[in-house]
Amino acid sequence: MLIRSSPRLRQETNREPRTGRNPLSQYLFVLIVIACAVVVFFGARAIGNDYVFFAGYTVLQYVVLATAWNILGGYTGYVNFGSAAFFAMGAYATVFFHKLFPLPIPVLIVIGAIVSGLVGFGMGYLTLRLRGAFFAIATLALAVVLQTFVVNWDYVGGSRGAYIIRPSENVLTGPYIQYLFLLMLALVVLGLVCARGIERSQLGCGFAAIRDDELAAEACGVPTLRLKLIATTVSGALMGMAGAPFPYYIGYLQPSSAFGLEYAVNSIAMPMIGGTTSWVGPLIGAILLGSLQQIATVTISSAVNLLIVGLLLVGFVIIAPNGIVGLVQDRLRGKDK
Amino acid sequence: MDLSFDLLVNAVIAGVLLGGFYAAVTIGVSISFGILDIVNIAHPAFIILGSYIAYILNSSFGIDPIIISIIMLPAFYLLGAGVYQIYYQAFERYGQESLRGLSFFFGLLFVTEVLLILVFGVDYRYVEASYIGPSWHFGVMDFPLRMLVPCLTALAMFGVLQLFLSRTFIGRAITAVAQDQLALRLMAASPMRIKRIAFGISIATTAVAGALLIIIQPVEPSVGREYIGRVFAICVLGGLGSLPGTVIAAMLLGVIESFTSTFYGPSWAPAVAFGVLLLTLAFRPSGLLGR
Numbered sequence: 121m122l123i124r125s126s127p128r129l130r131q132e133t134n135r136e137p138r139t140g141r142n143p144l145s146q147y148l149f150v151l152i153v154i155a156c157a158v159v160v161f162f163g164a165r166a167i168g169n170d171y172v173f174f175a176g177y178t179v180l181q182y183v184v185l186a187t188a189w190n191i192l193g194g195y196t197g198y199v200n201f202g203s204a205a206f207f208a209m210g211a212y213a214t215v216f217f218h219k220l221f222p223l224p225i226p227v228l229i230v231i232g233a234i235v236s237g238l239v240g241f242g243m244g245y246l247t248l249r250l251r252g253a254f255f256a257i258a259t260l261a262l263a264v265v266l267q268t269f270v271v272n273w274d275y276v277g278g279s280r281g282a283y284i285i286r287p288s289e290n291v292l293t294g295p296y297i298q299y300l301f302l303l304m305l306a307l308v309v310l311g312l313v314c315a316r317g318i319e320r321s322q323l324g325c326g327f328a329a330i331r332d333d334e335l336a337a338e339a340c341g342v343p344t345l346r347l348k349l350i351a352t353t354v355s356g357a358l359m360g361m362a363g364a365p366f367p368y369y370i371g372y373l374q375p376s377s378a379f380g381l382e383y384a385v386n387s388i389a390m391p392m393i394g395g396t397t398s399w400v401g402p403l404i405g406a407i408l409l410g411s412l413q414q415i416a417t418v419t420i421s422s423a424v425n426l427l428i429v430g431l432l433l434v435g436f437v438i439i440a441p442n443g444i445v446g447l448v449q450d451r452l453r454g455k456d457k
Numbered sequence: 458m459d460l461s462f463d464l465l466v467n468a469v470i471a472g473v474l475l476g477g478f479y480a481a482v483t484i485g486v487s488i489s490f491g492i493l494d495i496v497n498i499a500h501p502a503f504i505i506l507g508s509y510i511a512y513i514l515n516s517s518f519g520i521d522p523i524i525i526s527i528i529m530l531p532a533f534y535l536l537g538a539g540v541y542q543i544y545y546q547a548f549e550r551y552g553q554e555s556l557r558g559l560s561f562f563f564g565l566l567f568v569t570e571v572l573l574i575l576v577f578g579v580d581y582r583y584v585e586a587s588y589i590g591p592s593w594h595f596g597v598m599d600f601p602l603r604m605l606v607p608c609l610t611a612l613a614m615f616g617v618l619q620l621f622l623s624r625t626f627i628g629r630a631i632t633a634v635a636q637d638q639l640a641l642r643l644m645a646a647s648p649m650r651i652k653r654i655a656f657g658i659s660i661a662t663t664a665v666a667g668a669l670l671i672i673i674q675p676v677e678p679s680v681g682r683e684y685i686g687r688v689f690a691i692c693v694l695g696g697l698g699s700l701p702g703t704v705i706a707a708m709l710l711g712v713i714e715s716f717t718s719t720f721y722g723p724s725w726a727p728a729v730a731f732g733v734l735l736l737t738l739a740f741r742p743s744g745l746l747g748r
Binding site: 197247256258267392429431 | 490496543556557559565567572679690693727728731732734738739
């Protein structure tokens with residue numbers, strides 16, 4: 121991995137990132153992603169069954185979480201075990217404002233992004249100056265502590281949980297679940313564009329430099345702490361966004377469901393299985409694993425499906441370190457020779 | 458808030474006893490994370506595994522949990538050595554331990570928990586032993602044996618490990634692995650073999666810690682998660698790789714948690730460890746007795 125990424129390192133020092141050569145590609149990419157999203161939305165409508173939207177929402181939510189996790193974990197190599205905490209922060213920000221003053225969901229998504237982004241920034245500021253392991257441990261502990269706070273905070277329902285009654289109709293799309301689905305689809309577009317943009321920019325080169333050799337990057341003048349803080353903030357904010365519409369989706373939010381370990385596991389397992397070095401990996405991983413889980417939950421049981429995710433994670437990490445994308449790349453490279 | 462002297466004294470005693478138990482839980486991480494630099498976040502999962510083995514043998518044969526844990530030591534040692542072998546072959550050899558190694562342990566943690574849930578369900582399990590229940594009283598001081606026995610066992614384990622690390626060749630080689638692997642190779646000791654032994658010992662301590670855990674409180678598969686923050690907070694607070702530091706930090710955290718639950722309510726106790734961890738990382742990352 122060190123050898124493959126060193127050209128990127130050189131690009132960073134030459135100040136010649138890839139986007140400089142082809143600025144159109146980013147706009148084209150945005151258009152393509154939006155077109156795909158539109159196709160997905162109308163395709164789902166054409167099936168004409170609300171369950172498709174309920175199941176699809178969960179898969180899309182995982183796409184956002186996995187992409188967000190990968191911006192920090194895949195690009196800079198810092199492991200975040202607290203995805204559930206960032207997700208839940210977004211969800212509980214919504215519950216809080218729902219009780220205080222009803223706001224439209226897009227505004228709540230922005231609020232969720234700000235709250236989780238700030239938490240990400242604070243966590244990063246306290247722990248990222250030390251070794252990477254400390255950050256990982258701190259994120260693990262963060263989930264437990266934030267859950268403790270929420271359990272003790274009666275205003276947002278405490279350990280009893282909070283009810284959110286969602287309207288049954290929406291002017292834009294008809295059934296409300298379709299509206300939520302559409303919002304999540306928009307977040308997926310945002311997440312993917314963000315991830316690809318970062319990957320191809322100078323920022324992404326800096327991230328890759330940190331991942332490959334932080335000391336060397338620092339010595340080359342890469343502002344490592346600032347870049348890492350940007351990564352934690354962006355990643356946290358995206359996770360918060362994914363969580364913000366969740367109370368409306370589930371209708372009844374309790375701490376153990378918002379802070380569920382499955383979010384943390386899935387948002388690590390999906391990029392790991394898909395491949396962590398590019399934006400495609402988390403997308404593939406999330407769609408595959410997310411759909412598999414939806415099917416397994418219905419046909420087998422939810423405990424077994426979590427076991428499958430755990431075993432896949434361990435298996436892929438040991439056997440295929442670069443995920444599905446890595447396997448495909450190896451295959452293609454093998455053909456070239 | 459009624460701050461009576463009795464309450465204060467007993468909060469301190471309860472905290473110290475709890476801290477002794479925390480030391481038993483943390484001492485393995487102190488070896489794996491502190492000395493070997495292996496961030497084994499699956500440590501609590503092994504502890505819960507130890508608890509369930511203690512529960513099974515206790516409920517079917519009526520053996521004392523602590524004796525069970527001593528019988529299980531070799532099995533857990535082998536388990537640890539096996540896990541290290543996989544970890545070394547798949548990650549450490551390639552310098553991939555940060556991202557993939559961590560994910561590997563996280564996956565292990567998760568798989569163990571889900572497997573235990575599938576086999577035993579989420580009911581709370583407990584053991585029976587003669588010392589669970591009675592307490593000793595000295596004036597206003599209460600010593601519940603349920604806490605005292607684990608604390609003393611933990612201190613005994615700490616003593617044995619400390620002697621082992623400072624007096625035997627292998628023990629000193631384990632401390633040396635943390636400092637200079639090349640020098641160790643020149644002394645004709647394979648760092649990988651030494652690390653395997655050390656990791657085996659680290660997992661072996663979870664057999665004891667698990668038995669102590671199920672003596673102190675009823676156990677269900679997800680209890681382990683609460684201990685992740687605590688374990689690493691103690692480890693960092695004590696100073697990485699320092700066993701005496703670990704014991705002192707464990708007692709300190711025990712007392713702070715005991716005060717929090719006595720004066721603010723037990724539901725706040727899990728947040729304490731995190732606060733301690735963050736404060737330590739922010740102000741003294743090398744810990745109390747750090748190298």
